[in-house]
Amino acid sequence: MSRSPARISHDRAVDALRAQLVARPSGAPIRLAKPTSNLFRFREPPGEGALDVSAFSGVIDVDGAIADVGGMTTYEDLVDATLRHHAIPHVVPQLKTITLGGAVAGLGIESTSFRNGMPHESVLEMDILTPDGDVVTARPDNEHAALFRGFPNSYGTLGYALRLRIELEQVKPFVRLRHVRFTDAADCARAIEDICAGGTYRDERVDFLDGVMFDSSELYLTLGSYTDSAPPLSDYTGQRIFYKSIRDRVVDHLTIRDYLWRWDTDWFWCSKALGAQHPLVRRLWPRRYLRSDVYRRIVAFDRRYDLSGRVYKLLGKPAREPVIQDVEIPVERLADFLRFFADRIRISPVWLCPLALREPTGWPLYPMKPGRLYVNAGFWATVPLGPDEREGTYNRLIENKVTELGGHKSLYSTSYFDEDEFWLAYDGETYRQLKDTYDPNGRLPDLYSKVVRNQ
Structure with missing residues (x-):
């Protein structure tokens, strides 16, 4: 051939x-x-x-x-x-x-x-x-x-x-969105279970499903359905901001491409912390730079030189701990997690995204249970530290709660697990066998060193 x-x-x-x-x-x-x-x-x-x-x-x-x-x-x-x-x-x-x-x-x-x-x-x-x-x-x-x-x-x-x-x-070329409000996390979790089990909501097919918690009494599920045609379309690549529309609209329509990148323009909602949602700044900010990789470079520069930390110290404000995490919680424990989060962490909004493995055998280094429905909770902000608290306090609280509820934490951000706890959660035995087979000379760091020690 x-x-x-x-x-x-x-x-x-x-x-x-x-x-x-x-x-x-x-x-x-x-x-x-x-x-x-x-x-x-x-x-x-x-x-x-x-x-x-x-x-x-x-x-x-x-x-x-x-x-x-x-x-x-x-x-x-x-x-x-x-x-x-x-x-x-x-x-x-x-x-x-x-x-x-x-x-x-x-x-x-x-x-x-x-x-x-x-x-x-x-x-x-x-x-x-x-x-x-x-x-x-x-x-x-x-x-x-x-x-x-x-x-x-x-x-x-x-x-x-x-x-x-x-x-x-x-x-299909377009996606029809329905934003459905809930005033209770348990009701929202039950709706997620029903939609995922049947693939429909009120007799309409659901092809896409995620949601946002603004606070413990204001949660939304966004239900997307493929469609061949659509009325006038929305545009969230410029002055308008997608996550704000969830509260303002019951039904919306986007092209399939704009739907896929609906969160990228404002890095979900994190562009607000960089000033990009201020009306005057928004008008002056070139559209081609309204995108997540631009914002991340700004944050990387800030982290490298600790600019925000210096400003907080100069103004006499407490230091802040970055809490950047995505965690998977079994759907039946989602309300428990969201109540804990609202009481102890107090970050808002929170992204919600249901997940079920396709493969019946699972994947060893991220051992979620096949056949079980989870909900990803994503939150990306900072939390002020008290006088006796040090960085890691709130991330560690979350790690402990996720483990208690039978969930898992993604490893793209800072982690604070001790080594024994880490390998228990991420199948250290299987990992070591793979490492011995494919990297016997240790030319790359092991997983714990990479994601916890940041080597």
């Missing part, structure tokens, strides 16, 4: 990258030279010698309901390519510059997750560059099946996905 020009170029890039890695001294740290990141474990940018993976940032081929994609391809570019075929990945994470390889190695979620699981569950095979320079093709039914199942939630500590073959979902 002849290879396409895109596949020939990809294969040449694989050979060049392997040569880069093999040529590095055995003790030299391995880092990727990536222009963007959606992690919230800030560290110094990779220096000279970081692996150049820019050649893996494109779509190799789209054939019906299947796509071959470079591992460093952003979802923005991936969606642009697949929409030309009236299709999208089964799960499209909320932010444009999340990469496909990053979403598989570090997990992802969105409003199709109640029926499609997480991004790695629609992966058919992966070419993975191991730390010693080998490239293995991992599938669920070959000699690298253990790596295929253990790669999700490994965060680049077992290797890097260079190519992924994924399933696609056929789409």
Whole structure:
């Protein structure tokens, strides 16, 4: 079978990258030279010698309901390519510059997750560059099946996905939204269970499902349905702000592309902390810079030089702890978690997104139970520290509560687990077996060192 020009170029890039890695001294740290990141474990940018993976940032081929994609391809570019075929990945994470390889190695979620699981569950095979320079093709039914199942939630500590073959979902051009209000978290949780069980709400099909808690007595579920036609469409890529519309509108309509990126324009609601929602600033802020990667670079600069901390100290205000987390809570314990959160953490709004695994066997490094419905709660803000409190106080409270309720915490941000607790929660035995097989020389940090110690 002849290879396409895109596949020939990809294969040449694989050979060049392997040569880069093999040529590095055995003790030299391995880092990727990536222009963007959606992690919230800030560290110094990779220096000279970081692996150049820019050649893996494109779509190799789209054939019906299947796509071959470079591992460093952003979802923005991936969606642009697949929409030309009236299709999208089964799960499209909320932010444009999340990469496909990053979403598989570090997990992802969105409003199709109640029926499609997480991004790695629609992966058919992966070419993975191991730390010693080998490239293995991992599938669920070959000699690298253990790596295929253990790669999700490994965060680049077992290797890097260079190519992924994924399933696609056929789409319609528009999405009709219904914003349904609840005044009680338990009622909202029961509605989530009913919708996820039947795939409908009031006899109308639900293709997309997420929600927002503004406070303990004001919660909304947003129900999206594919449609071939729509009345005048809304636009949340400029002056109007999507999350504010949830309170103001009962029904809304968006193009499928604008629906997928409805949260990116304002980084959910976090652009407010950067001044981007002030009416005057909004009018002056160029539309092309109303996007999550721009805001994250601003935050990274602030964190690097502790600008906010210096301002708080100068004004005599207490230090603040960043609380940037996504957690998965069993739906039957969701109301318990939200009550705890409103009483102890007091961050608002909170994003809610139901999730159920597609695969009946589960995924070892993020051991959620197959057949069980969870709800992701996402919250991204800061909390003032009391006189006797130190940074980590509120993140640790949340970690303990999530564990108590039988949930899990995503590892893209700061974590405070002790080591024994961590490996118990994230299947240390399976991880160590994979590490011994695919990184026997320890060229990459282990998972605990990477996500807790930030090495």
